[in-house]
Amino acid sequence: METWDKLNALHLDALKEIGNIGAGNAATALANMLGGRIQMTVPRAGVLPLQEIASLVGYEEEPVACVEFSVSGPAPSKIFFLLNEPSAFLLIDLLLGKPQGTTIELDEMGSSVLTEMGNILTGSFLNAFAGFCHLTFTPSVPAFAFDMLGAVLSAAFLEGGYFSDRALVIETRFYSEMVTISGHFFLIPENEALGKILQSLGLELD
Amino acid sequence: MEAVIKLEEAKVGIADWRVALAPERLVTLGLGSCVGIALYDPVSRWGGLAHIMLPDSRQFQDHGNRAKFADLAIPDMLAEMLRRGARRSRLVARIAGGAQMFTSVDRHLSFLNIGQRNTAMVRQTLEGLGIPIAGADTGGNFGRTMIFDLATGQVHIRTIGRPLKTI
Numbered sequence: 001m002e003t004w005d006k007l008n009a010l011h012l013d014a015l016k017e018i019g020n021i022g023a024g025n026a027a028t029a030l031a032n033m034l035g036g037r038i039q040m041t042v043p044r045a046g047v048l049p050l051q052e053i054a055s056l057v058g059y060e061e062e063p064v065a066c067v068e069f070s071v072s073g074p075a076p077s078k079i080f081f082l083l084n085e086p087s088a089f090l091l092i093d094l095l096l097g098k099p100q101g102t103t104i105e106l107d108e109m110g111s112s113v114l115t116e117m118g119n120i121l122t123g124s125f126l127n128a129f130a131g132f133c134h135l136t137f138t139p140s141v142p143a144f145a146f147d148m149l150g151a152v153l154s155a156a157f158l159e160g161g162y163f164s165d166r167a168l169v170i171e172t173r174f175y176s177e178m179v180t181i182s183g184h185f186f187l188i189p190e191n192e193a194l195g196k197i198l199q200s201l202g203l204e205l206d
Numbered sequence: 207m208e209a210v211i212k213l214e215e216a217k218v219g220i221a222d223w224r225v226a227l228a229p230e231r232l233v234t235l236g237l238g239s240c241v242g243i244a245l246y247d248p249v250s251r252w253g254g255l256a257h258i259m260l261p262d263s264r265q266f267q268d269h270g271n272r273a274k275f276a277d278l279a280i281p282d283m284l285a286e287m288l289r290r291g292a293r294r295s296r297l298v299a300r301i302a303g304g305a306q307m308f309t310s311v312d313r314h315l316s317f318l319n320i321g322q323r324n325t326a327m328v329r330q331t332l333e334g335l336g337i338p339i340a341g342a343d344t345g346g347n348f349g350r351t352m353i354f355d356l357a358t359g360q361v362h363i364r365t366i367g368r369p370l371k372t373i
Contacts, residue, residue: 206289
């Protein structure tokens with residue numbers, strides 16, 4: 001039995017709540033980068049198996065961008081941020097100050113812009129998370145992929161060490177008056193890390 | 207009335223396998239570091255397609271889903287094909303996937319290289335079962351979709367931004 005199976009409704013609510021706090025902090029970071037006011041909603045959050053995650057995000061062959069980190073510390077985990085192609089291209093245009101619709105394919109510049117943006121967003125997500133849990137999370141340097149959703153998603157679970165085929169998924173929508181950007185944060189704690197995170201919130205696993 | 211002939215296309219999900227008979231097609235979408243294994247008997251035209259995630263079940267305690275592991279999924283699928291009427295001596299394999307999807311400046315990823323290990327274990331398992339590999343498209347840093355045509359035994363490989371390839 002995996003630790004995920006021991007989670008009850010209270011545990012799940014707590015995880016969703018820290019997901020919300022993390023995403024809120026990421027929205028602030030994005031607003032700073034884009035120099036405007038950015039609102040954020042978390043339409044859905046929950047623990048899902050890998051097989052179901054693809055259909056939550058989109059179609060398996062649809063191109064997506066993903067920035068992935070290994071996180072070391074008392075609760076070793078993996079965290080990654082996934083964007084669909086329209087959102088990824090829109091962000092490149094916004095961050096490079098180009099008119100919307102300029103980017104129609106990914107070049108090296110675009111890849112590094114997205115990697116850096118993912119770095120900042122995930123960093124602020126983790127900071128909020130760490131502050132709330134009173135745990136230290138130290139992210140690795142980012143790894144980047146842009147390809148079919150199914151291929152990128154499964155590789156994010158497998159490359160860099162396999163912990164579990166389930167993840168805490170936080171669907172995040174950033175929007176301003178002008179634009180909407182849809183992304184997903186994924187957190188995969190290593191087996192014992194999930195218990196540590198919950199413990200830090202004053203919850204015990206059976 | 208216009209007749210539209212639509213070929214049956216059955217989807218094989220991640221950590222799953224499926225056996226079917228011509229003229230059906232078996233499809234698995236978005237292989238990254240995972241490996242897809244197509245087994246085919248050209249006479250009975252039974253075929254099977256597996257989508258494995260990890261090389262070796264012996265490194266894990268939880269074998270709840272045997273189809274996740276190369277060393278268990280391939281013999282399981284083979285047994286089902288033989289039950290349905292495929293002949294072992296006629297079987298050939300075509301494999302695809304085993305890529306390394308993520309790139310990073312400093313990485314333990316290339317050290318772990320799960321895609322390469324998946325491919326190696328698939329080859330080793332097939333060799334142990336005495337099934338020759340008729341075609342392979344593995345490695346690289348891009349995702350692949352396998353479309354296995356049981357009428358011909360061919361496997362078409364679809365990628366983003368590369369021409370369709372047949373193995």
